[in-house]
Amino acid sequence: MSSSKAVVLITGASSGFGKVTSEILAENGYWVFGTSRSPASTASPKGVEMLELDVTSDESVKSCVGALLAKTNGALDILISNAGVVTRGAIEEMTVDDAKSLLDTNLFGSLRMIRAVLPTMRAAKRGKIIFMGSMAGQITVPFEGMYCVSKFALEGFAEQLRMEVEPFGIKVSILEPGFFKTNLFTSPREPSVTIEDYKEIKARALKRLRGFDEAGEDPVLVAREILKIAHEKNPKLRYPVGKLKSGLFYKKILPERTFENGVKRRFDLDKVEPV
Numbered sequence: 001m002s003s004s005k006a007v008v009l010i011t012g013a014s015s016g017f018g019k020v021t022s023e024i025l026a027e028n029g030y031w032v033f034g035t036s037r038s039p040a041s042t043a044s045p046k047g048v049e050m051l052e053l054d055v056t057s058d059e060s061v062k063s064c065v066g067a068l069l070a071k072t073n074g075a076l077d078i079l080i081s082n083a084g085v086v087t088r089g090a091i092e093e094m095t096v097d098d099a100k101s102l103l104d105t106n107l108f109g110s111l112r113m114i115r116a117v118l119p120t121m122r123a124a125k126r127g128k129i130i131f132m133g134s135m136a137g138q139i140t141v142p143f144e145g146m147y148c149v150s151k152f153a154l155e156g157f158a159e160q161l162r163m164e165v166e167p168f169g170i171k172v173s174i175l176e177p178g179f180f181k182t183n184l185f186t187s188p189r190e191p192s193v194t195i196e197d198y199k200e201i202k203a204r205a206l207k208r209l210r211g212f213d214e215a216g217e218d219p220v221l222v223a224r225e226i227l228k229i230a231h232e233k234n235p236k237l238r239y240p241v242g243k244l245k246s247g248l249f250y251k252k253i254l255p256e257r258t259f260e261n262g263v264k265r266r267f268d269l270d271k272v273e274p275v
């Protein structure tokens with residue numbers, strides 16, 4: 001493999017956005033390394049070298065990045081921190097352990113990854129870090145509250161990291177997709193506790209959510225946006241992607257109460273009788 005190709009590491013490339021993005025980047029001349037917790041039992045994306053990685057483990061992150069650097073002679077140009085999971089349920093139904101487990105992947109996983117790659121990027125005085133945020137990091141989704149917490153946190157993380165590493169020539173961006181057809185929602189994690197009082201309103205909101213999942217957009221749109229950022233000399237901080245972009249506009253211009261009522265309507269929570 002030619003060392004003149006820009007080297008990309010994308011976490012969670014066994015499925016969904018990661019798989020499609022890794023293939024598009026490989027087709028476009030990047031030297032792409034993808035990851036999975038079980039690469040041996042996963043079909044590799046076309047043109048992509050797969051490495052084993054669990055972003056919840058310091059050891060695994062260290063050995064994955066070490067293995068990549070050994071293959072590329074110390075080069076790493078772009079990190080796409082994409083691996084993620086979703087939990088659906090009321091916030092009150094989440095134990096602290098449920099929340100910690102979600103954040104361990106969706107937030108601390110990104111912290112582990114950037115801590116592993118930044119020494120190489122700082123020494124090279126260049127690099128790009130692209131986080132997989134979500135529209136749910138800007139607009140909360142009923143009964144996906146803890147997932148939203150993880151993505152809201154990632155927004156602040158990316159926004160500040162961008163300022164801190166810019167002096168080293170490193171660019172930071174975050175994608176904000178709406179609902180896309182991947183495997184994320186096939187079997188969302190459930191909270192450890194079920195509280196009967198939420199049963200009816202949760203069922204109403206989850207029914208709507210499943211409808212949004214089914215109408216999800218093609219993940220190739222997200223992959224193309226990432227390709228654009230990879231090519232871009234000076235990428236922006238935020239890249240909303242998909243039809244729900246208009247929601248961000250309405251959130252900016254509408255009074256808070258009006259916007260909130262709109263969200264409630266979309267999730268069938270507007271005509272709920274007091275419990």
Ligand SMILES: NC(=O)c1ccc[n+]([C@@H]2O[C@H](COP(=O)([O-])OP(=O)(O)OC[C@H]3O[C@@H](n4cnc5c(N)ncnc54)[C@H](OP(=O)(O)O)[C@@H]3O)[C@@H](O)[C@H]2O)c1
Pocket residue numbers: 011012013014015016017018035036037038042053054055056082083084085105132133134135176177178179180181182183184185216
């Ligand atoms: N789908 C959407 O509508 C949507 C919208 C906005 C944002 N997102 C975000 O997009 C990202 C990718 O999700 P997706 O929708 O493409 O879902 P997906 O098809 O379920 O893919 C998730 C990927 O994450 C990896 N992963 C999960 N836990 C991991 C861990 N502990 N360590 C390493 N890898 C792990 C999985 O790999 P293995 O199981 O092989 O390890 C898999 O490749 C997530 O951050 C998600 O929050 C998705």
